[in-house]
Amino acid sequence: xxxxxxxxxxxxxxxxxxxxxxxxxxxxxxxxxxxxxxxxxxxxxxxxxxxxxxxxxxxxxxxxxxxxxxxxxxxxxxxxxxxxxxxxxxxxxxxxxxxxxxxxxxxxxxxxxxxxxxxxxxxxxxxxxxxxxxxxxxxxxxxxxxxxxxxxxxxxxxxxxxxxxxxxxxxxxxxxxxxxxxxxxxxxxxxxxxxxxxxxxxxxxxxxxxxxxxxxxxxxxxxxxxxxxxxxxxxxxxxxxxxxxxxxxxxxxxxxxxxxxxxxxxxxxxxxxxxxxxxxxxxxxxxxxxxxxxxxxxxxxxxxxxxxxxxxxxxxxxxxxxxxxxxxxxxxxxxxxxxxxxxxxxxxxxxxxxxxxxxxxxxxxxxx
Ligand code: F6P
Numbered sequence: 001x002x003x004x005x006x007x008x009x010x011x012x013x014x015x016x017x018x019x020x021x022x023x024x025x026x027x028x029x030x031x032x033x034x035x036x037x038x039x040x041x042x043x044x045x046x047x048x049x050x051x052x053x054x055x056x057x058x059x060x061x062x063x064x065x066x067x068x069x070x071x072x073x074x075x076x077x078x079x080x081x082x083x084x085x086x087x088x089x090x091x092x093x094x095x096x097x098x099x100x101x102x103x104x105x106x107x108x109x110x111x112x113x114x115x116x117x118x119x120x121x122x123x124x125x126x127x128x129x130x131x132x133x134x135x136x137x138x139x140x141x142x143x144x145x146x147x148x149x150x151x152x153x154x155x156x157x158x159x160x161x162x163x164x165x166x167x168x169x170x171x172x173x174x175x176x177x178x179x180x181x182x183x184x185x186x187x188x189x190x191x192x193x194x195x196x197x198x199x200x201x202x203x204x205x206x207x208x209x210x211x212x213x214x215x216x217x218x219x220x221x222x223x224x225x226x227x228x229x230x231x232x233x234x235x236x237x238x239x240x241x242x243x244x245x246x247x248x249x250x251x252x253x254x255x256x257x258x259x260x261x262x263x264x265x266x267x268x269x270x271x272x273x274x275x276x277x278x279x280x281x282x283x284x285x286x287x288x289x290x291x292x293x294x295x296x297x298x299x300x301x302x303x304x305x306x307x308x309x310x311x312x313x314x315x316x317x318x319x320x321x322x323x324x325x326x327x328x329x330x331x332x333x334x335x336x337x338x339x340x341x342x343x344x345x346x347x348x349x350x351x352x353x354x355x356x357x358x359x360x361x362x363x364x365x366x367x368x
Pocket of ligand 1: 014079141142143185186187238258259288
């Protein structure tokens with residue numbers, strides 16, 4: 001058993017629905033179950049690196065049942081600036097792990113629960129290691145690309161948004177005899193596109209993990225239209241590259257590369273090859289917001305309680321995780337190896353193919 005008196009909790013990386021539900025579960029169980037003091041760190045690791053550290057003491061009464069239902073994170077978060085190589089306002093790059101350790105000491109933290117994606121897990125576990133602070137991770141990301149868990153908090157809600165978008169696009173596509181392209185998030189992986197596309201009845205789903213050709217997609221659209229369909233739904237993950245393998249990104253004045261734009265590339269190419277009338281919808285950050293779905297609330301609550309129990313047992317450097325049998329925990333070292341791509345043997349690939357959904361095909365090898 002660990003001798004914890006003060007527990008820190010923070011959210012790190014891009015927000016998603018269900019974060020407040022995790023913080024609530026952590027707070028309820030840590031206070032009611034163990035009698036600890038719980039400090040919510042503001043704006044991810046930045047709250048601990050600032051002098052004085054920025055935080056809020058959390059209590060059971062402050063949740064008043066409202067936060068369970070709210071998207072975002074009331075503690076704030078950031079997906080910029082790695083504290084281990086931090087760009088200061090004057091442009092110099094500094095390792096701020098000492099600032100983090102000073103914050104930990106100033107607040108008297110005995111352990112930390114970090115709610116984040118794979119990148120955050122990697123950074124926060126290293127910072128905690130250097131600060132000699134026990135850490136337990138809780139996976140969250142709409143991209144669902146964290147190793148070791150089948151579900152991350154936020155993914156289920158994002159899927160509902162994608163499904164609803166396709167439910168709304170289908171009647172307008174049918175009315176105007178159009179091809180609708182829906183571009184969804186996911187960075188370099190296609191979990192949102194694959195799951196959301198199947199749930200929303202897409203005809204074509206393109207994900208970064210599977211190759212495609214414009215000719216193949218155009219052929220599938222022509223086939224559909226030739227067999228009595230008046231319209232088609234295409235879902236494309238933002239991380240899909242052009243046919244020539246070029247990344248498509250949005251110009252961001254901050255200089256950071258941002259994903260986005262593959263939907264418009266497809267439109268231009270497919271118009272040439274099919275003559276169909278095509279429209280593009282880029283779903284964007286709508287996928288991250290909104291009320292968490294029941295599945296995300298259950299996952300968040302289960303993860304929060306299990307994470308607190310791991311802290312109480314002194315089982316640090318672990319991440320709570322979901323497998324079909326229920327909640328488990330895995331070593332953080334298994335998680336911090338990079339994003340989890342869609343497995344080519346994912347049963348959903350078979351499902352999609354069984355439904356006749358076009359998932360792309362190998363490009364022809366150039367003749368020698
Ligand atoms: O990783 C979550 C995610 O929503 C990605 O799907 C997306 O590419 C990215 O974050 C967007 O980041 P930002 O909020 O910085 O635009």
